[in-house]
Amino acid sequence: MSGQTQADSLDKLADDFWAWRAKYAPFTGDDVNRIERPGGLRDWSRAKIDNHRRDLSEFEARWKRLDATGWPIPKQVDHRLIGSALSRVHWELDVNPRWKRDPNFYIEQTLTPVVEALTVPAPYNETRSREILTRIENIPAILQQSEENLGDPPAPFATVAVQALDGVRDRLRKMATSLRPETTLNAKQLNDAADRAASALSSFCAMWHCCRTRPRNSWLWGARSGTGP
Known part of the structure; x- marks a missing residue:
């Protein structure tokens, strides 16, 4: 896969992840994390949390398949930022599972x-x-x-x-x-x-x-x- 194609794939991964994140991220009283969210019911059942873990694993697999070597510096930064956002979800689910x-x-x-x-x-x-x-x-x-x-x-x-x-x-x-x-x-x-x-x-x-x-x-x-x- 060419560098440009991989960069395009990063953009697609980012779009998919942030759409998913807007739908399922926990609400918080911190204004820093406030985002526009789609409407509808929220579900914090064990089954839904297990689904979140599976979704996260798929996002992480897509992210790891991207080789940012040789990308323009701004794109490399974007790649790392998506990795950080994925780590945040892992933190919420399993490291500090409030x-x-x-x-x-x-x-x-x-x-x-x-x-x-x-x-x-x-x-x-x-x-x-x-x-x-x-x-x-x-x-x-x-x-x-x-x-x-x-x-x-x-x-x-x-x-x-x-x-x-x-x-x-x-x-x-x-x-x-x-x-x-x-x-x-x-x-x-x-x-x-x-x-x-x-x-x-x-x-x-x-x-x-x-x-x-x-x-x-x-x-x-x-x-x-x-x-x-």
Whole structure:
């Protein structure tokens, strides 16, 4: 493969990777990592995480097949930057896997998407209104998946999660009330979704509140035996 063809392949790899990354990258409260994302439901099930690993392996294989020797310096830099971006995904999945050890990760995956959707100035058209509703409705499912994923997180992580969710039901109700006139959604639709999200988040908070005061691993046993919160 010629150098120019390989450089073209790098561009294709970059396009494919960043489109994939926009769809599946974890949400974060850090503005530096904020990107435009396609709409729709998010999935943090074990099966989906395994799919992410397979996708990453395919991207890495494509990247390693590219020989940047002799490329123009800017293209060599691009090649290394894509390698760094791939390493970041590996870090998130397996080196520092917050998805299986930090309950705050799931607060970021549930509430941060809603916050990001609301950074666009109101009023919201039909498309944006539906996306806001989708993100609110997605909250219970993601928290259900967190129960499968989370192991035995350090107590400070649980403490921070409990503090972050203090008063979450009241906050979501106020959000729904303020948001309703700015969207195309009807009041019942929005309020019901917010109430379901608040119930799921409150249960999530209660679970980690109990975790802080129990011996390590005991909350897991209780949850699996039906005696947990």
